[in-house]
Amino acid sequence: MRRIPAEARIDCVWILLSGLTVVAWGLAKVHGEHRLTPSGPETVAVLAIASVKSRLIIRQYMEVRTAPTCLRRATDAWLVVVMVTIAVMYAYA
Amino acid sequence: MVSILETTPTEQPRWHLPGDINIWVFVLADLFSFAFYFVVFMVYRIEHGSVFLDSQRHLNLTTGALNTLVLLASSRFVALAVQTARTGDYRRATRLVSLGGLCGILFTLIKSYEWFREIADGFTLPRNEFFMFYFSITGVHLFHVLIGLLVLALILRELREPSLRRASMVEAGAIYWHMVDLVWIVIFALLYLAR
Numbered sequence A: 001m002r003r004i005p006a007e008a009r010i011d012c013v014w015i016l017l018s019g020l021t022v023v024a025w026g027l028a029k030v031h032g033e034h035r036l037t038p039s040g041p042e043t044v045a046v047l048a049i050a051s052v053k054s055r056l057i058i059r060q061y062m063e064v065r066t067a068p069t070c071l072r073r074a075t076d077a078w079l080v081v082v083m084v085t086i087a088v089m090y091a092y093a
Numbered sequence B: 001m002v003s004i005l006e007t008t009p010t011e012q013p014r015w016h017l018p019g020d021i022n023i024w025v026f027v028l029a030d031l032f033s034f035a036f037y038f039v040v041f042m043v044y045r046i047e048h049g050s051v052f053l054d055s056q057r058h059l060n061l062t063t064g065a066l067n068t069l070v071l072l073a074s075s076r077f078v079a080l081a082v083q084t085a086r087t088g089d090y091r092r093a094t095r096l097v098s099l100g101g102l103c104g105i106l107f108t109l110i111k112s113y114e115w116f117r118e119i120a121d122g123f124t125l126p127r128n129e130f131f132m133f134y135f136s137i138t139g140v141h142l143f144h145v146l147i148g149l150l151v152l153a154l155i156l157r158e159l160r161e162p163s164l165r166r167a168s169m170v171e172a173g174a175i176y177w178h179m180v181d182l183v184w185i186v187i188f189a190l191l192y193l194a195r
Helices: A006-031 A040-061 A069-092 B021-047 B049-056 B061-087 B090-120 B129-160 B167-193
Strands: none
Touching: A006 A040, A006 B061, A006 B167, A040 A069, A040 B061, A040 B167, A069 B021, B021 B049, B021 B129, B021 B167, B049 B129, B061 B090, B061 B129, B061 B167, B090 B129, B090 B167, B129 B167
């Protein structure tokens, strides 16, 4: 399999991260900026986008993708604990 | 002392620990500290749901999104700087770290402007539980940004002085800076976007 040059990968990740930020901003701007009632689907989408962005930063920019297994698991554990806890507590609210 | 020149792009180790074990212990401890803040925020959100929803309407989504884009750009510059330093092009690496730092300064200015606007409109820390968390969490994060700027200044010093250049130091500084970006992404989702 052909390897993507490191700098090209960093640029692709940056474009993806910025694009996802604009999508999340647009979603909140259109549907939720002035709402006074909770919105489950919108919040799930926002948390899903934040999870993808977080993992991209951890794996690609912090270079955890090439790190030892224990570090890959520790960072994944942090991400899962944070996002699942927030989602469950949001559902409970 | 390990020179950056010892880590060539042609080497393909099975795995590589970026930075060193100390920075990862620090970063993971810091990440779990922020996770604790987020859980406490959610506990209060459960108790004061309507206050939180009403208060969130007064945050400027566009300013928050702009700051996210600024931090992502800074992370890109710093990630490119690490790759460039590994190839031995220290002049370009220095330039990229400087650009990352300038983005960090821009983030600080935008965040200060946002705080100024909120306070001018009467949304101060004691106003309610939401603004208590808003100023506390973004304040702790801003403190991390300022420490990150000092770390980037140390990296610049290392890159400019041939006898100080260490791959692990440049990588460790970059990991800290990316952690600041990572935490902001969760803060942006939790405080600004989630309803």
